[in-house]
Amino acid sequence: MLLTLTATATDDFPDASDLGYLLHKHPDRVQAFDLSVGTATVFYPESSPARCTVAMTLDVDPVELARSRFRRGSDGFALGQYVNDRPYAGSSMLAVAISRVFKSALAGTLASRPELPRTAVPLRVTIPAAPARGGHDLPGRLFGPLGWDVTAEPVALDESIPQWGDSAYVSLTLTGTLPLSAALRHLYVLLPVLDDVKHYWVGEDEADKLVRAAGDWLGGHPESGLITSRYLAHRRELVASVVERLDDGATGEPDEPATTNVGLAQLRQDAVLATLENLGATRVVDLGCGEGKLLRELLARPAFTRIVGVDVSDAALRKAERRLGLGEMPDRQRDRIAVLQSSATYRDRRLQGFDAVVLMEVVEHVDRSRLPALVRSVFGDMKPKVVLVTTPNADYNVLYPNLEPGAFRHPDHRFEFTRTQFESWAGEVTSGHGYDVTFTGIGELDPTHGAPTQMAVFTRQEVSA
Incomplete structure (x- = not known):
């Protein structure tokens, strides 16, 4: 050859x-x-x-x-x-x-x-x-x-x-x-x-190889079905697993300006998990859990002893239940996790008393006029020890080649914070509810525009003191 x-x-x-x-x-x-x-x-x-x-x-x-x-x-x-x-x-x-x-x-x-x-x-x-x-x-x-x-x-x-x-x-x-x-x-x-x-x-490791090598382009390829099937020797269970993982990595965002081996969605998830582990959180609420992508990773880590996924969409929660296999899960494992229908802007006593609440790519889907209600619900009523918020960095949008000026990364976004706006909003939250906050970027850092995702880590002052 x-x-x-x-x-x-x-x-x-x-x-x-x-x-x-x-x-x-x-x-x-x-x-x-x-x-x-x-x-x-x-x-x-x-x-x-x-x-x-x-x-x-x-x-x-x-x-x-x-x-x-x-x-x-x-x-x-x-x-x-x-x-x-x-x-x-x-x-x-x-x-x-x-x-x-x-x-x-x-x-x-x-x-x-x-x-x-x-x-x-x-x-x-x-x-x-x-x-x-x-x-x-x-x-x-x-x-x-x-x-x-x-x-x-x-x-x-x-x-x-x-x-x-x-x-x-x-x-x-x-x-x-x-x-x-x-x-x-x-x-x-x-x-x-x-x-x-x-x-x-061709075994299960081939599915991992395919996602690593082609995860950044395979999902949008017009021959993705043919590629996946042939690469995995037409093994249906492997093909199905890759399709699901590609769906998990789809963020609705435009193509990234730089070629990377790991998608931005995966980087966000890894950053959230690492932060939760570093802060010692064991009881976690994923607020706006969608179809259960983060829940699945939390469940795979024994350190998280109580996990609750919350979403306003009943259809998304049913899909999360299927993805997690709740119906076939052993009782001991099943006792660690629950999925609840609720809203980030509503007070819900079931969500009180947890170590951490995660809002991963959630706030930008809420109308700006409803953000005060979200703040009251999370910081005033739930009062967890830690709140993690990730959201797009609007400053970075100019680096996306397929994104029109002034457009949002996803059609369902109601707004997107610049870094200055995000820090200002977070400052208002901390001053009114007794939290401290630190900021970090997720994804490839541009010296002028920052990282594509910004994350705020709120820590309750009485905990950190």
């Missing part, structure tokens, strides 16, 4: 030989890597400031290949595992080689030059023999929506016998300008999809 990556210098990427830094592979060295199915070799046919090309060949050991656990490896005759087309065409074996050989580049890490992995690079990718099981237009349907110009030239079954027609393979060329890590993730995910088979057993 052969894969080449060519970078060309531009004003924004003035030295094409920086491709070597991004790949963590020196252009003056030929390097070989032992893999489970053979040997991958990396070398540079050319390297100059104007143009740099790296090539990776994968020499497959058919004996090792036959020993691996195929899901669909039989070709119907005795030597089918040894004599087949897979050692010669791009497939899941090439994808695994990319993940092993270019591991750091795939993750987008470069300690010596941290700005370089975020730079969009003019790239040309070639794979002389790539499968297209599903039609010669399949590569365009898969790679095109991700920003690539795609050329897929059919490969003849036998050039000397043209009447036999074309094979199920194409000579694939991709051209585009994007960060190298994004390009490698596209290849890592979509090569097995083109082939519609993997050379190893």
